[in-house]
Amino acid sequence: MSIKVVKPGLATSVQDLGRPGYYHLGIPISGGMDRYSLRAANLLVGNDEGAAVLETVFMGPELEFDKDTTVAVTGAELPPKVDGESRETWSEFEIKAGQRLTFDFLKSGARAYIAISGGIDVPLALGSRATYTLGALGGFEGRNLLSGDLLPIGKSSNSSRGKCTIPAALRQSVGSEVELRVVPGLYWHRFTAESQKQFFEDVWKVAPEADRIGYRFQKGRPLNFMDREQPFGAGSDPSNIVDSCYPYGSIQIPGGTEPIVLHRDAVSGGGYCMLGTVISADMDLIGQLQPNWPARFVKVDLDQALKAREERNKRLGQLRDAI
Amino acid sequence: MSDNTIQSPLPGTFYRKSAPDQPPYKEVGDTVSVGDTIGLIEVMKSFHEIQADKAGTIAAFLVANEDAVTAGQSIVELKM
Numbered sequence A: 001m002s003i004k005v006v007k008p009g010l011a012t013s014v015q016d017l018g019r020p021g022y023y024h025l026g027i028p029i030s031g032g033m034d035r036y037s038l039r040a041a042n043l044l045v046g047n048d049e050g051a052a053v054l055e056t057v058f059m060g061p062e063l064e065f066d067k068d069t070t071v072a073v074t075g076a077e078l079p080p081k082v083d084g085e086s087r088e089t090w091s092e093f094e095i096k097a098g099q100r101l102t103f104d105f106l107k108s109g110a111r112a113y114i115a116i117s118g119g120i121d122v123p124l125a126l127g128s129r130a131t132y133t134l135g136a137l138g139g140f141e142g143r144n145l146l147s148g149d150l151l152p153i154g155k156s157s158n159s160s161r162g163k164c165t166i167p168a169a170l171r172q173s174v175g176s177e178v179e180l181r182v183v184p185g186l187y188w189h190r191f192t193a194e195s196q197k198q199f200f201e202d203v204w205k206v207a208p209e210a211d212r213i214g215y216r217f218q219k220g221r222p223l224n225f226m227d228r229e230q231p232f233g234a235g236s237d238p239s240n241i242v243d244s245c246y247p248y249g250s251i252q253i254p255g256g257t258e259p260i261v262l263h264r265d266a267v268s269g270g271g272y273c274m275l276g277t278v279i280s281a282d283m284d285l286i287g288q289l290q291p292n293w294p295a296r297f298v299k300v301d302l303d304q305a306l307k308a309r310e311e312r313n314k315r316l317g318q319l320r321d322a323i
Numbered sequence B: 001m002s003d004n005t006i007q008s009p010l011p012g013t014f015y016r017k018s019a020p021d022q023p024p025y026k027e028v029g030d031t032v033s034v035g036d037t038i039g040l041i042e043v044m045k046s047f048h049e050i051q052a053d054k055a056g057t058i059a060a061f062l063v064a065n066e067d068a069v070t071a072g073q074s075i076v077e078l079k080m
Helices: A035-044 A193-201 A280-286 A302-322
Strands: A002-007 A013-015 A053-057 A062-065 A069-077 A080-082 A092-095 A100-103 A108-116 A150-152 A178-184 A204-206 A214-218 A240-245 A250-252 A260-262 A269-272 A274-278 A294-299 B005-007 B012-015 B037-043 B046-051 B056-061 B074-079
Touching (some): A035 A053, A035 A069, A035 A302, A178 A302, A193 A294, A274 A280, B037 B074
Antiparallel strands (some): A002 A062, A002 A150, A013 A053, A053 A108, A062 A100, A069 A092, A214 A260, A240 A269, A250 A260, B012 B037
16 A cells, blocks of 8 residues: 655655664654654554654645555644545544545644554664654655655554544643743853843743754843853854763753754754753653744753653553553 | 635745845735745745635735744735
């Protein structure tokens, strides 16, 4: 079975849970920006949680199916339509051979996950089917989808289990002003006491440049660094450091003006000082933020971060039980 | 309300010109055919043309140049 890409959407790519283990070599973890929703989509169609799906951002693709199958769309509220007829998000639905899947305008969130029974059967690259476009690695020919692509679909393991839907309480949703929890990092001391405070006071807005590599925020007050003589090997700007490793979720603030939270396709190191790191439990939410969306950063300690991770894992357990 | 408007399929920043030194794609009073470009949306470091999905005459721009827009927001009102 295969799926024909009639229209690719804005930036639609094959993603799974990612490619951990190579970041020290400069190869990012990639995978879905909102892995909670990605897992939910797979569970709905009877796939392994980590099967390859399509991640589509802001504007959905148009896809034509050559066999009857089961599909689910989760994540952003991007209403699916089968031959022009509306279908529910966060629910499995049937598509017959020859029918087309299209999408209405985005209602909320940013990234939708389209799971197809059997998963997208592109070859594994370093253990993952995730697309890393900057490195032309994985996914469908290492790039975003284009019109005319034929996506191979794996063998479906499930027989239809009746109508399956995820309860509202277990769906990913984006508040009108989101809170992103942050653990201060190794370079925290490089910021003035006033800037440390004001970073968490200001309401920031997602910059239109935000993408899979990093989410840039703007409209907060500029931050100041402690005076020092720049050490050997560091750039001349006060936001520069001697090159260091960049963790997933780390927040760099080049020139002290616009914080960038590194995400799934990030570079693994460089010379910008990092204020802290967004906790793992809140990274999925970032993937659902539209340009200009308001967000506040909230300071937490490591114990709170681990507790939040525990709660997120509990929620994942509830998701699995719900299906 | 969407009957006589052209909507942006994307969230981002709206531009009425292809470049700062170029004239706007369309002005109020211009006729529009299906497929005509009426503006650009900038998002994720790239620009995407908004094309008319219906024909008519431009009655008004509902969004100013360089304004932020959301997906599904009406950009142009047409006289049909």
